[in-house]
Amino acid sequence: QVKLLQSGAALVKPGTSVKMSCKPSGYTFTDYWMSWVKQSHGQSLEWIGEIYPNSGATNFNEKFKGKATLTVDKSTSTSYMELSRLTSEDSAIYYCTRSNYNNYGFAYWGQGTLVTVSS
Amino acid sequence: DIVLTQSPALAVSLGQRATISCRASQSVSVSRYNLMHWYQQKPGQQPKLLIYRASNLASGIPARFSGSGSGTDFTLTINPVQADDIATYYCQQSRESPWTFGGGTKLELK
Numbered sequence: 001q002v003k004l005l006q007s008g009a010a011l012v013k014p015g016t017s018v019k020m021s022c023k024p025s026g027y028t029f030t031d032y033w034m035s036w037v038k039q040s041h042g043q044s045l046e047w048i049g050e051i052y053p054n055s056g057a058t059n060f061n062e063k064f065k066g067k068a069t070l071t072v073d074k075s076t077s078t079s080y081m082e083l084s085r086l087t088s089e090d091s092a093i094y095y096c097t098r099s100n101y102n103n104y105g106f107a108y109w110g111q112g113t114l115v116t117v118s119s
Numbered sequence: 120d121i122v123l124t125q126s127p128a129l130a131v132s133l134g135q136r137a138t139i140s141c142r143a144s145q146s147v148s149v150s151r152y153n154l155m156h157w158y159q160q161k162p163g164q165q166p167k168l169l170i171y172r173a174s175n176l177a178s179g180i181p182a183r184f185s186g187s188g189s190g191t192d193f194t195l196t197i198n199p200v201q202a203d204d205i206a207t208y209y210c211q212q213s214r215e216s217p218w219t220f221g222g223g224t225k226l227e228l229k
Binding site for chain 2: 035044045046047059060061062063095097102103104105106107109110111112
């Protein structure tokens with residue numbers, strides 16, 4: 001079955017960057033868009049952006065342009081998100097997620113990566 | 120961006136019906152497709168898809184969950200509510216990028 005395995009929690013200093021990973025299994029990696037979603041503590045969900053692994057094409061929420069960079073490594077079937085110039089506002093849980101088809105909702109979610117930005 | 124508005128909390132009794140609403144700032148329907156989806160999230164867990172395209176039950180979801188609505192007004196119904204349903208529920212639209220989520224409705228026991 002489809003699973004999305006995310007990298008572990010990260011404690012990082014303000015002004016630095018963090019890169020997290022999402023490794024899917026149970027399907028052909030290059031066939032589906034992968035989205036990333038932010039959830040600040042006790043808050044709602046924000047869609048950051050998406051990447052199509054086959055081509056590397058990306059779409060972003062304007063709010064996260066310049067903050068998030070999405071990449072993939074097709075050789076290891078892994079998706080990555082890097083967040084730059086971190087502030088306390090970036091402390092959150094970040095999920096990778098995938099839909100089955102366009103406009104069918106996000107059917108599969110990783111377990112989340114907790115990022116804590118603190119000096 | 121399309122803003123989705125949900126009531127912050129709803130108190131229900133076990134065995135009763137729960138109706139959770141979501142209102143969009145503009146229509147999220149395209150021809151016959153209503154591009155609204157519903158998720159359940161329990162503390163410490165990732166969200167789980169319950170309903171896609173307003174009224175379609177996702178795989179493995181019990182039939183006590185149902186969804187309805189079109190245009191700007193959508194509803195998630197749980198009937199009857201069971202103890203395992205105590206969670207926060209989010210709506211999400213895929214009509215227009217950026218895909219947006221509602222603020223969430225926390226279902227509580229009365």
